[in-house]
Structure formats: C-alpha cells, structure tokens
Amino acid sequence: MPLTHPNTQSSILQELHSNFLQEHGVQLYVKRDDLIHPIISGNKWRKLKYNILNLKEQKKEGILTFGGAFSNHLVATAAACQLNEVPAIGIVRGDELNASSNDTLKLCAELGMQLIFVSREEYALRNMREYHEELIVEHPNYMVVPEGGANYMGMIGCQEIAKELDQAVDLVVVAQGTSTTSCGVLIGLNEHQKLAVVPALKGYDSRSEMKQLLGRTGIDSEYIEEMLKNKTLVWDDYHFGGYAKVDDELVAFIQDFYRDYHLKLDPVYTAKAMYALFDKIKKGEVENQKVAFIHTGGLQGAKSYEDKLGVEFYTTTSNG
Numbered sequence: 523m524p525l526t527h528p529n530t531q532s533s534i535l536q537e538l539h540s541n542f543l544q545e546h547g548v549q550l551y552v553k554r555d556d557l558i559h560p561i562i563s564g565n566k567w568r569k570l571k572y573n574i575l576n577l578k579e580q581k582k583e584g585i586l587t588f589g590g591a592f593s594n595h596l597v598a599t600a601a602a603c604q605l606n607e608v609p610a611i612g613i614v615r616g617d618e619l620n621a622s623s624n625d626t627l628k629l630c631a632e633l634g635m636q637l638i639f640v641s642r643e644e645y646a647l648r649n650m651r652e653y654h655e656e657l658i659v660e661h662p663n664y665m666v667v668p669e670g671g672a673n674y675m676g677m678i679g680c681q682e683i684a685k686e687l688d689q690a691v692d693l694v695v696v697a698q699g700t701s702t703t704s705c706g707v708l709i710g711l712n713e714h715q716k717l718a719v720v721p722a723l724k725g726y727d728s729r730s731e732m733k734q735l736l737g738r739t740g741i742d743s744e745y746i747e748e749m750l751k752n753k754t755l756v757w758d759d760y761h762f763g764g765y766a767k768v769d770d771e772l773v774a775f776i777q778d779f780y781r782d783y784h785l786k787l788d789p790v791y792t793a794k795a796m797y798a799l800f801d802k803i804k805k806g807e808v809e810n811q812k813v814a815f816i817h818t819g820g821l822q823g824a825k826s827y828e829d830k831l832g833v834e835f836y837t838t839t840s841n842g
C-alpha cells in the first residue's frame with residue numbers, strides 16, 4: 523500500500539459557525555490535526571515524529587511499542603515506520619488474538635509491523651524497566667516507545683500544536699488518553715491561555731497523571747504545580763461510562779454535530795470532548811471566549827462503531 527507523508531501544514535484552524543455559538547459569544551476554532559494523515563491519526567503523528575528522529579540519530583534498529591486490539595497508536599506506528607523504512611514491532615494485549623482478528627490488526631500487519639500477542643498478565647508489565655530489558659535482549663537495539671506514544675519526545679511533538687494556534691485563543695480543549703497530548707499543549711500555551719482536558723477513561727486522575735509526565739521534562743516542579751492549578755481545567759464527567767463506551771446520546775450528538783458543522787468526531791475521544799465543550803457552553807461556564815478544539819483524529823479506528831452510527835459513516839463522505 524503506497525503511503526503519503528504526514529503533513530502538519532494541513533492542520534488548519536477552521537472556524538465553526540452557528541446561532542448557538544453566537545448566542546454564547548463563543549468563537550470556536552477546530553485545529554484539524556485529523557487532516558494530517560489518513561492513517562497516522564492526528565496526534566499520534568505528533569507523538570511519533572521526534573521518536574522517529576531520535577531513533578535515526580541514535581541509529582536504533584527499530585521501534586518496539588505496545589497497544590490493545592483496536593489501538594490507533596499501533597496503526598500509526600506501523601504506518602509511520604513503513605514510511606521511514608524503520609522496522610516496527612507491536613506487542614498486543616491478548617494472546618487469543620492474531621493478525622487477522624480485526625481491521626486494526628490486519629492493517630498493522632499489512633504495513634509490515636511484526637505483531638507479538640501476549641497474555642494480559644504479560645501486557646500488564648508494559649511499563650516495567652525489567653520487562654523492557656527482556657524485550658531488548660530478544661530484539662537488540664530496538665527503541666521502546668510506551669503505549670500511546672506517552673514519552674518525552676511525544677510530549678515535545680504535541681507542544682507544536684499549541685505553537686500553531688492563534689495566540690489570541692483563550693481556551694484550548696483536548697481529549698485525554700495518556701495525557702501526552704494535553705501535557706505537550708499545556709507547555710506550549712502562552713501566559714494568558716488555558717487548557718481544558720476531557721479524559722476518555724473513567725476514574726482517570728488527570729492532574730496526577732499530567733504531573734508525572736510533565737515531571738520528565740525537567741521543568742521546575744513548582745511551575746508544574748502552578749500550571750496544573752491555574753491553567754488547567756479538568757472536565758472529567760464526560761467519559762459516558764468508561765473508555766470506548768458509547769450510548770444513544772453520544773451517537774445522536776455525533777450525528778447532529780455532523781449535520782450542523784459537517785465535521786466527523788470519533789466516539790472514543792473527540793466526540794466526548796466536543797460534547798463536554800458544548801455542555802459547558804450550554805451551562806454558561808464557557809462564554810465570550812475564543813476557543814480552540816484540537817481534533818486529534820481517531821476516525822480510522824472508529825469504523826467498528828459504524829453499525830451504531832449508520833452504514834459507512836466513517837468510511838465514506840470525507841470529513842469537512
């Protein structure tokens with residue numbers, strides 16, 4: 523399959539218009555990271571970019587990373603590695619799976635990623651140094667990239683999202699998985715800008731996760747505390763029951779949003795974050811502001827939700 527290169531130039535800032543937004547004095551812009559690449563989903567390219575540059579500088583053999591059965595990160599890594607002629611190994615959660623279990627895994631294999639299926643017990647070790655050392659013995663000179671691309675290089679890549687925004691934006695809204703994207707955006711904000719994060723996981727402690735990741739930047743810990751206290755809003759009541767859970771209300775929101783703004787949202791991350799923003803606007807908690815919503819992509823992995831959204835919602839008609 524011939525792949526095109528990711529193009530961050532295509533991540534335009536698109537303004538959305540409606541009576542609803544106007545009534546609340548909200549100027550809403552969408553940062554179209556979903557347009558960077560059809561397969562290397564938005565923020566996943568931001569996170570991989572410096573990892574791959576680093577790999578080449580260090581003359582590493584390839585990338586070894588981790589993901590679940592439907593992981594956008596695994597597909598993105600497989601595609602980015604093929605483009606850069608870098609071997610890729612994906613450690614996949616679930617030893618009952620194989621390379622043809624679903625479209626995500628099929629695509630990873632097609633893109634040349636070597637898939638290794640491990641038990642849930644083994645997968646639970648994915649962040650342990652000792653486990654990485656064992657993997658490196660088996661795959662010498664590979665660079666280990668954590669699940670979701672959640673490392674320092676990933677964060678630095680996401681900092682560029684904030685730098686590309688209109689500096690007059692007051693509030694930036696982003697969905698949160700590992701918090702790599704949100705941490706990168708946070709450190710890229712200017713002094714008057716604020717960040718609202720919408721975790722996709724139930725019970726996720728956004729501030730403590732962000733504190734841990736930001737701690738690896740070498741930024742002074744007092745300054746980190748201050749950024750998390752004064753510049754970060756946590757909207758953690760919009761997980762819709764938990765990670766990847768979808769109900770009728772969310773499905774209706776995705777469909778209405780597409781009808782009103784001609785923009786597709788994925789059910790796992792961006793739809794929940796956009797729902798949160800619209801709810802906050804409705805409640806008057808966000809008003810008279812310039813808001814930038816980061817469309818982190820994820821449409822590629824959303825195909826498995828098409829039976830709920832109507833036939834070929836994600837596969838046909840282009841986004842925007």
Ligand SMILES: *Cc1c(COP(=O)(O)O)cnc(C)c1O
Nearest residue numbers: 699700701702703791818819820
């Ligand atoms: C992976 C992903 C996220 C989560 O990003 P983190 O950096 O892990 O917080 C958000 N949106 C989409 C569409 C994703 O695929």
